[in-house]
Amino acid sequence: MDNRQKEINNLKDYKYGFSTDIENIQAPKGLNEDVIKFISNIKKEPAWMLEFRLKAFERFKVLKEPDWQKPKFPKIDYQDLYYYSAPKSMKDKPKSLDELDPKLLETYKKLGIPLQEQARLNGIAVDAVFDSVSVATTFKDELTKQGIIFCPISEAIQNHPELVKKYLGSVIPTSDHFFATLNSAVFTDGSFVYIPEGVRCPMELSTYFRINASNTGQFERTLIIADKGSYVSYLEGCTAPMRDENQLHAANVELIALDDAEIKYSTVQNWYPGDKDGKGGIYNFVTKRGLCKGKNSKISWTQVETGSAITWKYPSCILKGDNSVGEFYSIAITNNHQKADTGTKMIHLGKNTKSKIISKGISAGSSDMTYRGLVDISSKAKNSNNYTQCDSLLMGNKCGAHTVPYIKNKNSESNIAHEATTSKISEEQLHYCQQRGLNPEEAVGLIVNGFCKEVLQQLPMEFAVEAQKLVGISLEGSVG
Amino acid sequence: MKEQLQKDFDNSIKNLSLSQKDIEIKKFFLDNFINKGFPNKKEEDWKFSDINQIIKKNIGELSFYNDQASTNKVDTSLFVDGLEHNKIVFINGRIEKIDFEYEKKEQIEIIDQSETINEFKNSNSLSDLNNAFTNKCFKILVKKGYQLVKPLIIYHTTNSKIWSKNINLRLNFELDKNSSLRLIDLFNDTSEKNFLNIFYNFELKENAVLKNYKVDKFENKNIKYAFNNIDQDKNSISETFILSSGSNFSKNEINCNLNGVYASAFINGVFSLNNDKHHEIRSIINHLTENTKSYQLIKSVLDESSKAVYQGKIFVNSDAQKTDGYQLSKAILLNKESEFNAKPELEIYADDVKCSHGSASGSLSEDSIFYLMSRGLSYQQSRELLINGFLLDVVEKITDSEIKNLIKNMIGIRE
Numbered sequence: 034m035d036n037r038q039k040e041i042n043n044l045k046d047y048k049y050g051f052s053t054d055i056e057n058i059q060a061p062k063g064l065n066e067d068v069i070k071f072i073s074n075i076k077k078e079p080a081w082m083l084e085f086r087l088k089a090f091e092r093f094k095v096l097k098e099p100d101w102q103k104p105k106f107p108k109i110d111y112q113d114l115y116y117y118s119a120p121k122s123m124k125d126k127p128k129s130l131d132e133l134d135p136k137l138l139e140t141y142k143k144l145g146i147p148l149q150e151q152a153r154l155n156g157i158a159v160d161a162v163f164d165s166v167s168v169a170t171t172f173k174d175e176l177t178k179q180g181i182i183f184c185p186i187s188e189a190i191q192n193h194p195e196l197v198k199k200y201l202g203s204v205i206p207t208s209d210h211f212f213a214t215l216n217s218a219v220f221t222d223g224s225f226v227y228i229p230e231g232v233r234c235p236m237e238l239s240t241y242f243r244i245n246a247s248n249t250g251q252f253e254r255t256l257i258i259a260d261k262g263s264y265v266s267y268l269e270g271c272t273a274p275m276r277d278e279n280q281l282h283a284a285n286v287e288l289i290a291l292d293d294a295e296i297k298y299s300t301v302q303n304w305y306p307g308d309k310d311g312k313g314g315i316y317n318f319v320t321k322r323g324l325c326k327g328k329n330s331k332i333s334w335t336q337v338e339t340g341s342a343i344t345w346k347y348p349s350c351i352l353k354g355d356n357s358v359g360e361f362y363s364i365a366i367t368n369n370h371q372k373a374d375t376g377t378k379m380i381h382l383g384k385n386t387k388s389k390i391i392s393k394g395i396s397a398g399s400s401d402m403t404y405r406g407l408v409d410i411s412s413k414a415k416n417s418n419n420y421t422q423c424d425s426l427l428m429g430n431k432c433g434a435h436t437v438p439y440i441k442n443k444n445s446e447s448n449i450a451h452e453a454t455t456s457k458i459s460e461e462q463l464h465y466c467q468q469r470g471l472n473p474e475e476a477v478g479l480i481v482n483g484f485c486k487e488v489l490q491q492l493p494m495e496f497a498v499e500a501q502k503l504v505g506i507s508l509e510g511s512v513g
Numbered sequence: 514m515k516e517q518l519q520k521d522f523d524n525s526i527k528n529l530s531l532s533q534k535d536i537e538i539k540k541f542f543l544d545n546f547i548n549k550g551f552p553n554k555k556e557e558d559w560k561f562s563d564i565n566q567i568i569k570k571n572i573g574e575l576s577f578y579n580d581q582a583s584t585n586k587v588d589t590s591l592f593v594d595g596l597e598h599n600k601i602v603f604i605n606g607r608i609e610k611i612d613f614e615y616e617k618k619e620q621i622e623i624i625d626q627s628e629t630i631n632e633f634k635n636s637n638s639l640s641d642l643n644n645a646f647t648n649k650c651f652k653i654l655v656k657k658g659y660q661l662v663k664p665l666i667i668y669h670t671t672n673s674k675i676w677s678k679n680i681n682l683r684l685n686f687e688l689d690k691n692s693s694l695r696l697i698d699l700f701n702d703t704s705e706k707n708f709l710n711i712f713y714n715f716e717l718k719e720n721a722v723l724k725n726y727k728v729d730k731f732e733n734k735n736i737k738y739a740f741n742n743i744d745q746d747k748n749s750i751s752e753t754f755i756l757s758s759g760s761n762f763s764k765n766e767i768n769c770n771l772n773g774v775y776a777s778a779f780i781n782g783v784f785s786l787n788n789d790k791h792h793e794i795r796s797i798i799n800h801l802t803e804n805t806k807s808y809q810l811i812k813s814v815l816d817e818s819s820k821a822v823y824q825g826k827i828f829v830n831s832d833a834q835k836t837d838g839y840q841l842s843k844a845i846l847l848n849k850e851s852e853f854n855a856k857p858e859l860e861i862y863a864d865d866v867k868c869s870h871g872s873a874s875g876s877l878s879e880d881s882i883f884y885l886m887s888r889g890l891s892y893q894q895s896r897e898l899l900i901n902g903f904l905l906d907v908v909e910k911i912t913d914s915e916i917k918n919l920i921k922n923m924i925g926i927r928e
Contacts, residue, residue: 229599434859435856437858438872439860440872440874445848445849445851445876446876449873450873451855453859453869453870455868457865466788
């Protein structure tokens with residue numbers, strides 16, 4: 034087989050696996066105060082921001098990498114990473130898309146995210162993040178008319194310091210756990226969203242993350258603030274080239290919902306999962322936390338996790354405001370040697386708070402999947418409710434599926450219900466489908482889609498179609 | 514604590530006639546315990562019940578030496594009436610009586626194992642403590658094909674002669690092929706502020722049946738930890754029932770290894786707590802081969818500022834196809850100060866299995882109370898009726914009718 038053929042075969046497995054040959058500016062390798070100052074400097078950040086980073090770094094130095102998670106991985110050498118990498122053409126920010134490096138435009142086009150005006154996806158505003166910088170944000174003007182701020186966080190630090198100062202680190206403090214603190218010290222870019230009082234965001238906001246440079250960690254930071262009575266739906270998608278090495282992606286996402294506000298956050302995560310033997314792939318160690326700060330607020334997480342060598346994340350809700358609602362819908366699919374340890378935390382602090390967790394795990398090949406979740410109803414959270422359902426589906430006897438829920442009820446007026454099942458696709462179901470002319474793979478696809486339906490329904494239309502396809506692709510080759 | 518441990522250890526060694534080798538082994542376990550200390554909440558298994566803090570708060574300084582030279586008088590009024598049974602009586606940790614009066618003597622063997630110490634697979638620092646300080650360890654062997662005519666009741670009695678003491682007990686049981694044993698552990702304490710550390714090891718051969726009922730009913734201010742290790746061969750059945758109510762703190766751990774095909778394990782538990790009691794049940798069921806079955810049902814009624822914890826784990830090995838595992842925990846919180854924590858865990862490596870768990874906690878249903886009151890019951894009566902019914906569900910799972918009635922009487926459940 035010649036090289037060309039090999040490449041084509043590889044692409045069939047993971048169609049986003051190409052890399053873009055582009056000239057980069059990188060920070061010196063390693064992690065130290067100088068690198069942090071370098072990042073802060075190149076982004077022309079104000080002094081308070083650098084202080085924020087250095088404070089986090091001080092804290093980071095005394096923290097130890099946690100080791101309680103189920104998927105074990107070889108120790109990461111944090112000094113052997115690049116913490117900043119950006120296309121050279123982005124050094125002097127292009128003012129419009131016409132000035133943007135055509136190679137970047139081409140990359141996004143290939144990924145199915147056209148940035149040019151005429152080809153844009155209808156009704157979705159996109160912020161495209163390439164390695165450590167945001168390269169383009171679409172529909173900016175239209176959003177500005179309504180007072181909505183949707184821009185890279187590096188821009189927000191310059192233009193809206195009062196908002197960033199007030200909310201950055203208010204949900205995930207600089208003194209949080211190991212990876213979150215690392216992110217606070219070295220985060221490079223990400224999205225910033227502010228929805229003003231009473232505004233219902235007219236379109237879906239979306240960020241597309243792309244890791245391109247090798248040996249680089251991606252540390253993005255997203256901050257979404259929904260002011261009183263506002264609504265926003267936010268989507269996130271991710272891909273990376275195929276490489277033999279493992280790359281670290283440690284993002285922080287903070288959501289803040291004030292009185293009567295609602296935030297809907299959807300993720301379709303399709304980082305490069307490594308090859309069939311488990312070589313390469315992204316380590317996706319992400320901290321996502323939402324704070325229902327005001328009364329009657331609502332935060333809803335939906336995630337479809339199909340990529341990454343290791344996924345290790347727990348999108349959480351802190352239900353502080355009375356009558357606030359937290360939701361978590363998740364599909365996690367692992368195949369080959371992928372590993373996932375994911376779930377959620379619902380922390381009930383306010384009265385009459387409600388939360389709902391629907392988690393579907395599918396594990397195939399030699400993969401391993403864990404649902405880990407916490408439901409904590411504090412003694413003040415009177416009349417609160419939680420419902421949890423986590424189902425796992427196993428395909429083959431080399432994979433594992435585990436459920437580790439922590440349930441704490443400190444309030445006699447509150448109810449918690451938790452259910453979990455583990456099973457496999459029954460022979461009867463397969464037989465029924467095959468009898469009607471489906472081949473085994475299609476049959477499995479159909480059954481799995483039915484299994485996931487409850488979660489897929491939560492995704493916005495455009496994403497749901499994409500996700501449904503993804504579910505099918507991720508399980509290819511796992512039957513028979 | 515270290516000096517105290519060392520001193521008490523030297524004292525207890527003095528009174529035992531141990532070989533040099535055994536002393537070495539015991540010393541090894543003592544050193545292990547000194548290094549690790551009591552488990553604390555940093556350890557995952559003790560996350561909800563920090564026994565280190567609990568001992569500090571409730572007892573303060575413990576002493577570990579028990580003078581076992583003199584015998585204690587057995588108070589026969591403690592014995593259960595109306596049920597003929599065999600007896601083992603522990604008073605303050607000392608075996609005072611072993612009596613299998615209803616059984617064929619040649620079918621049961623009592624082996625003094627004081628000189629051999631076998632290790633537990635699933636050990637923590639409390640097993641080290643137990644190994645270092647237990648001085649008499651018996652193994653009860655039920656021979657092939659023998660089924661005990663009457664149940665065996667083990668009386669765990671303490672009296673006011675001891676306080677701030679650590680008592681370590683150890684018993685091993687072997688049930689040979691086709692044999693069966695009904696075993697009741699009955700706790701009766703008039704002492705205060707002691708820490709009881711009890712280890713049982715059960716070995717069930719082919720077709721053996723073990724029914725173990727643990728009843729901790731009488732109010733006392735002691736702290737208890739009990740560990741049951743059960744190894745099961747082909748076709749064997751183990752049934753464990755736990756009534757967790759009387760002690761100030763109690764943690765029951767069951768580790769069950771289903772090694773043979775068609776082996777099954779049942780664990781049923783009731784927490785009925787008030788004051789500021791804190792009880793825990795932790796179960797680990799290891800499905801290690803195919804066609805094994807486990808069933809667990811735990812129910813709690815929590816009043817005042819009591820706290821109950823249930824940590825249950827079903828582990829399914831990749832060879833253990835056709836496993837059937839079920840686990841349900843339910844709790845009623847009667848008071849706003851009460852607390853229920855659960856960690857129902859599944860760890861599964863085989864695909865052709867049926868495993869599920871459920872956990873629910875909340876208040877008594879107002880609708881049900883309304884229903885009963887509208888039919889003429891008072892609020893108090895309705896409440897009692899509902900709680901009775903809730904707990905009866907578990908007690909009804911007891912397969913032995915004699916013992917079921919005994920336990921119903923003890924709890925005061927009426928039908």
